[in-house]
Amino acid sequence: MPEHSKYNLNNANFGGGFSGDKGTTIGGTLNYYPSTDDAKTAKHNDSTVKTILILASNPKTTTPLRLDEEVRDIDAGLQRAKKREQFDLKQRWAVRTQDVYQALLDFKPQFVHFSCHGSGNDGLLLEDETGNVRLVDAQALAELFKVFATDIECVVLNACYSEVQAAEIAKHIPYVIGMKKAIGDKAAIKFATGFYNALSAGESVEFAYKLGCSVIQLDGIPENLTPDLKKKQ
Template identity: 50%
Template structure:
């Protein structure tokens, strides 16, 4: 599941913005998209400075979208306890994302003069969108709705950004050059939220795969459970909802996923802070934090996650148009 956290602030001493229309437009486009079932849109309104840490910790978003005002000094304007504007400095907001970056892959600052803020946040987050100057409500809404529509159809962040700017141009708003995409750590052409884990949730044409996977723990300093499953999608991490919950401080909340796709199991590395090592017949393959790599698994591979070693065992029987292949060697006849 991809969580989008929509943060909105329109202090009483600032010009009224059409933030509710922006949210409705985003929600409608996501609901009409191909991969709508993998997106969860969370919303928080009248966001105060004191709320920011709590909301990021509570929702653990993959995308953070701020809608509201920005100052000419590149400060995002939240609210104080009385509802009045409270600017947050570039340094303070950057520090927040540096600390709470574990799940976040994209930040959208849909606010005036937010480009400088985006540049600093991009030192910690893979993709950040900011506005180079003031942006009108119609342009902000057009950009956001098209951006998320593209993500919902499995397009990359780069393509989504270009379509968002293009929609502003199509509507004749003459602000298509205002949004800026900042990427210092990754190529936005290679980042989408329709990864192999999402494709695994879609029906496969022409192939039915029967499978059983067992994840067995050995040599551990923490706690984990034996998992045996016929599911196509298994999650690993400290989160209570994980298929395999691991109580180890070196393991991320959402650390990785095992996905069955087109007859092959893949390990999809999620963590932005901790690595995973795959061991296979005396060789080791390091999956680094923040790279979000997909690694094809073989029977008896071992995953080193934190202080825990997991042995992967599986049986696959893939049937395609009357032909059958299995993971076991055929007997001599």
């Protein structure tokens, strides 16, 4: 979500961020956890409960992202929603490739949200075993989501220049949202907040996408046309 597509491998600078009720720092990456215990009491065996899985990655050699703020705002919106009992928020931080498929196996989510850097055709920037950049290209992601297509309704790639990955994933998943170009932290957070607020109010994915774009514009940010919704053909 930086204002450019390429990452900086020379100046490692990661730290700071939200220090809420249940924040912990692991390996230089701050994990944000919801401030309530609702997730513990969610009826996981109830088929009406839908899981939102957030996969966050900010390799130590890349520009810091406000990932903790994004997750905090998404969670706050879900807690206020009239249908909050129908959604369960799960998170994985400092995500490596193996963490992605393991989380999909563990949680069987209906919504998968990537919050990370993107670099167009080069791929999404996840992490390797040492916290450095591990690029994952569009075809690899598409093949992974093909395997889990039965469960997943929507994938959100909240990362710069992720339209390439979105187009490939949309061959297998009903709805995929990517970014046409670079998107700033503030716009990315506003979009995510509006999108999940609408979902937890019982609205459709298409309505939620439109609201997310509108929220960016309402805040006076000229990036409301950056998110792009693709539907499975």
